[in-house]
Amino acid sequence: MSKTHETTAEHYEPGLYEIRIKGHLDDRWADWFEGLTFTHESDGTTLLYGPLADQAALHGVLNGFRDLGLPIISVQRISANTKRSKKMKADVYEEYGSPDVLERKENEKPAPEGGELLNSKSRTQESSRARRTAGHGGAMKAIVQDGYGAPERVLELKEVDRPSVGDDDVLIRVRATSVNTPDWITVAGVPYILRLQSGLRRPSTAVRGTDVAGVVEAVGKNVTDLQPGDEVFGSLWDNTLSTLGTFAELTVAPASQLIKKPATLSFEEAGASVMSGLTALIAMRDVGQVGPGTKVLINGASGGVGTFAVQIAKALGAEVTGVSSTRNLELVRSLGADHVIDYTAEDFTRGEQRYDVIFDNVMNHPPTATARVLAPNGIFIPNSVGNSGGLFAGLPRAARAVLMGRGSTDVRFVTYVVNRENLDALAALLESDDVKVVIDKVYPLSEAANAVAHMLGHHARGKVVITVGAREAGDR
Numbered sequence: 063m064s065k066t067h068e069t070t071a072e073h074y075e076p077g078l079y080e081i082r083i084k085g086h087l088d089d090r091w092a093d094w095f096e097g098l099t100f101t102h103e104s105d106g107t108t109l110l111y112g113p114l115a116d117q118a119a120l121h122g123v124l125n126g127f128r129d130l131g132l133p134i135i136s137v138q139r140i141s142a143n144t145k146r147s148k149k150m151k152a153d154v155y156e157e158y159g160s161p162d163v164l165e166r167k168e169n170e171k172p173a174p175e176g177g178e179l180l181n182s183k184s185r186t187q188e189s190s191r192a193r194r195t196a197g198h199g200g201a202m203k204a205i206v207q208d209g210y211g212a213p214e215r216v217l218e219l220k221e222v223d224r225p226s227v228g229d230d231d232v233l234i235r236v237r238a239t240s241v242n243t244p245d246w247i248t249v250a251g252v253p254y255i256l257r258l259q260s261g262l263r264r265p266s267t268a269v270r271g272t273d274v275a276g277v278v279e280a281v282g283k284n285v286t287d288l289q290p291g292d293e294v295f296g297s298l299w300d301n302t303l304s305t306l307g308t309f310a311e312l313t314v315a316p317a318s319q320l321i322k323k324p325a326t327l328s329f330e331e332a333g334a335s336v337m338s339g340l341t342a343l344i345a346m347r348d349v350g351q352v353g354p355g356t357k358v359l360i361n362g363a364s365g366g367v368g369t370f371a372v373q374i375a376k377a378l379g380a381e382v383t384g385v386s387s388t389r390n391l392e393l394v395r396s397l398g399a400d401h402v403i404d405y406t407a408e409d410f411t412r413g414e415q416r417y418d419v420i421f422d423n424v425m426n427h428p429p430t431a432t433a434r435v436l437a438p439n440g441i442f443i444p445n446s447v448g449n450s451g452g453l454f455a456g457l458p459r460a461a462r463a464v465l466m467g468r469g470s471t472d473v474r475f476v477t478y479v480v481n482r483e484n485l486d487a488l489a490a491l492l493e494s495d496d497v498k499v500v501i502d503k504v505y506p507l508s509e510a511a512n513a514v515a516h517m518l519g520h521h522a523r524g525k526v527v528i529t530v531g532a533r534e535a536g537d538r
Contacts, residue, residue: 078140079120081110084133098123107135200224204310205510206268210251213514217249219507222269225306225314232288232317233280236530238333239308241517242366245270249514269307270514271528272299274315275323275333285317295332296320297340297480309510311530321485324493331492331499334525335370337478339488339499341445342370345476346378347487350419350441354379357437359410362423363399364390367445369500369524371421372397377496383417385410385424390523393500411435421445433471441472500524 087100087108098112114120120137127134206220227233248265275295278288288294296319298305306314323332345367346352358375362368363384375382376398384399391402403410411427416437425446433442491497502523505513507530516526 078112079110079114080136080138080140081123081127082135082137083108083110083127084135087132108132202311203507204269204307205507207249207265207270208268209264210249213246213249213511213518217270217511217514219510222310224312227280227282227314229282229284230317231282231314232278232285232294232320234274234276234294234313234315234320235279236274236308236311236313237276237329238530239271239275239528240273240334240337240366241513241526241528242272242337244272244337246514246517250518267305267307269310270510271308271310271313272297272305273333273336274298274308274313274320275329276313276530279312281317288317288320288322293323293325293329294320295323295327295329295336296485297336299337299478299480301478309507309528311507318482319480319485321482321489324489326493327489327499330501330504330527330529334366334499334501334527335488335492336480336485338366338525339370339492339497340480340484341367341476341478342374343484343488343491344479345421345443345445346371346374346380346419349443349474349476350421352378352380352419356380356419357383357415357417358419358421359383359385359417359435360399360421360423361385361405361410361426361432362446363394363397363402364523365423366522366525367423369393369397370497371423372399373497374491377491377494380419383410383415387521393523397500416440419443429473433473436471439472441474443474443476445476501527503527504529506530 081098084107086102086106087110098110098114100108100110102108110123114123124134124137201221202224203219204222205217206222207216208218209216225233248270273295274297276293278290278292278294280290281288296315298308298313298315298319323329327335346358350356350358352358352375356375356379358380360368360371360375360382363372364386368384368386372382372384372394381401382399383401383403384394384397385403385405386394388404388406391404394402403413405426409427411431411434413435416435417440418437419441420432420436421443422432423445425444429442429444436442492499500523502525503513503516504527505516507528510528513526513528516522
């Protein structure tokens, strides 16, 4: 019997398409093909049917199949003009290949060269990256990404060149890192529109990860306050999706984005705290200007950023309401939330309570609905690209929030800034009894693909950590 799944879409222009692919589409990737009905056929194929806005949306779907390694059997626009349907089908095959061509191309991929597969369009970017990262001598192990798609298909442990150290940089032997939103976005390649920034066919840099905790291996000539042997933590983040990466044995970070790790913190706690912790700190302390008595609602309170935000808001004296699923209510309460809302049973946007600050890490409601429960002069802080795939995913909702901010609603966004002042403030909170790092699961470097897949499920409780080297989880 055929198995049919329904997904939802906010809006599409008319244009019905029928697409058949070889193999059964895994349920996990249904969100990539939002708005389409897909049926698992008894002959081992999957039939997708539904509206797509235009050629860009169609090509986004077809790119998704290619990234998942699912050959396209047929594509047809359902219209009275059969000649147009056949012409479009031929155009699709010309760009993406007929099933036999797709399979032949897959088998004829060039062998890895220098730990990565290169195409003509990426050779210039890759040679530039190689000049920046090579030259320190020797090799190291790293998780290398080739293409976009399912983590287990595009991430592989390989040997690559050790990175070189700039005058203002620090070479770190990584002990722990964590998976953040930019990592799973770049691995999956969704929203597709972000590939214009990270690279159309594969990311311009091959190693993911920005948070880091580890031991200083070497320093640049201008670095005077850190030395080999120091235990440090911080971030490589440079406001792009093309950082050097921390899913590796060694990495290089600017000294200005590192501080010494408090002795009371494990490498795992420190490595899990930076992006999520600083985002929450900046959102509560600076953007929301939270203080004693502020009524704060945190949507996605059990996630990586949310668990930090609940605790930081409480430390600042706020009255905190946390929104999560049923299984995470007790966790959110244990972090200090005064009130909890089970989103499976209650829609907070329809409640009577009003909030001074709403920090939305999920964006699962239209911004206008969320803003309805703001108090007068309340602040709405959107902080999500959404969980769905496709060309734009949740970006249209973020765009609508921006437009709302031009009206009567006070909409503010978090600008993630990694510097020593912010890191020191975060470290002070982590050393106190006010904030703790919630870790859902720890994976060794060799299982980094599983760690990213865990995050792609969008149900992690707190942080997902990757450990590297001899020290295992819990070792300080």
